Amino acid sequence: MRNLKTVFASLFIASLTLFTSCDPDDDGESIDILEVLEYNSIQGFYEVNGIQDQDYTLNAVTGGSVIGENGTIVTFPANAFVDENDNPITGIVDVALKEIFTPSEMILSNKPTNALSFSNENTFLLSEGETEVRISQNGNSLHLANGINYQVSVPSAGGLDYEMLPFSGTTSDEEGIVWTPNGDVGVGGSGMEYVTAPASYIYDVFNTGWSNCDKFYNYPGVQTTNYINLINSPNAAETAIFLIFEENNLPAVVKFTTPYANGIQSYIDMLPEGLTVTYVAITVENNQQYLAMEEVIISDEEELTLNFELKSTQEILDALSILD
Template identity: 85%
Template sequence: MRNLKTVFASLFITSLTLFTSCDPDDNGETIDIPEVLEYNNIQGFFETNGVQDQDFTLDAVTGGNIIGEDGTIITFPANAFVDGSNNPVTGIVDVAIKEIFKPSEMILSNKPTNALSFSNQNTFLLSEGETEVKISQNGNTLQLANGINYQISVPSAGGLDYEMLPFEGTTSDAEGIVWDPTSDVGVTSSGMQYVTAPASYIYDIFNTGWSNCDKFYNYPGAQTTNYINLSNSPNASETAIFLIFEENNLPAVVKFSTTYANGIQSYIDMLPEGLAVTYVAITVENNQQYLAMEDVTISDEEELTLNFEVKSTQEILDALSILD
């Protein structure tokens, strides 16, 4: 990740016309036209700016492959789907997928790498790729037939790692998503396939919805809790807080959602002391968007107050892209 001084220096020119474009008036003079947002809360921001569906069709009887724009390959067997009454489905079905690999996509889509451990404790992951799969026919949601699974292949950025696992995601507005390795989502790490040409992980999925090829982040040193003071946020109740770092080319994007007296805190005693990270905060208020970004080295029990600045949608996208 580049230093944020470099990030904001590169955005200086566009920052001169915050949220505006310039059109001439009747006298030939330029006037500022404010950006009109399609939403008035942070969830609307995520829905509008997050990764959107890629749409495909598939013959339910024969099955086949779906190949996403970023290299995800989803392979369905023949006769894989049933309707709401558990009847086998024939004919053409609609397949909608989302692929998320980059920190910017995880933030904009509200799909962080927060997770539950095998002992049901809060933790977080390093990700090789998040995938959503939805199946429908004539607007009606379909499910996998009993005993049927499909395969997902995701390009690998980190190389062979025997700690990689498949995870299933449960979504919510507050947390975005939480990844669970104990659900009936796929195979164990011993069954996770890794191929070298092209470098990819292949794993089995037994449910539609969100899945993830990840590993638990393990840190041998001291761990602590951090606090983000939102007393100067333009809209504290609609502020999303993320912590971002990378290891071995794999991103971790951790969302804070636990409130405390002055704002939002991390999981208790889960942040590695001495780790260099970037904090990102986004909020929406009165048809304006605000962004705060700060490079930080995690310190013991630290409370941080971030600096929020008015930003256009494009400025937010540009700033977040530097994290990728």
């Protein structure tokens, strides 16, 4: 990650070229407006700026593969789909695919790497890629036939790692997504392999929806809790907080959703002390959006107060791309 002082210096220069207007507020004073958005909630921000569907078609009887724009390959066997009454599907079906690899995509799509451990405790992951697959025919959702699975192949950025596992995700507006492991056996076990040409992980998926190839983040040192004070947020109720770092070219994007008296806190005793991370906060108020970013070294029981700035959509996209 580049030094954030350099990033914001570049963004400030770029912002000078943006069109701004001044409207009087109730006291007759002027306020800067970069753009008026069609949405006024953080969910609207995700819907507009998050990764969108890639649309494909497939013959349900013969099966086959679809290849995403960023290299994800999804392969279906023959006669894989049934309708809501478990009737076999024939003919052409629609495949909607989303593939997410980078921190900016995870933030913009509200798809962090928050997870539950084997013992059902809150934790987070280092990701090789998140994939959503949805199947439909004539606008009606389909699902997999009993005993059928499909395969997902994702390009590998970190190389062979025997701690990699397949996960499935459960979505919600607040948390975005929470990942749970599909078994405790990864590479070398049944249903998951690593290939070198091109470097990829291939794993079995047993339900349509969100899946990924990730590993639990393990830290042997002291871990702590951090707190984000939202006193400076223009709209604390609509503020999303993310923590981002990378290890071995793999991103971890952790979303904070637990409230405390002054704002939002991390999982208890889950953040590695001494680790350099970037905090990102985004909020929406009066059809405008605000961004706060700060690179910090995690300290014991630290409370941080972030500084929010009015930003255009392009400024937010540019700032987040520096994290990739």
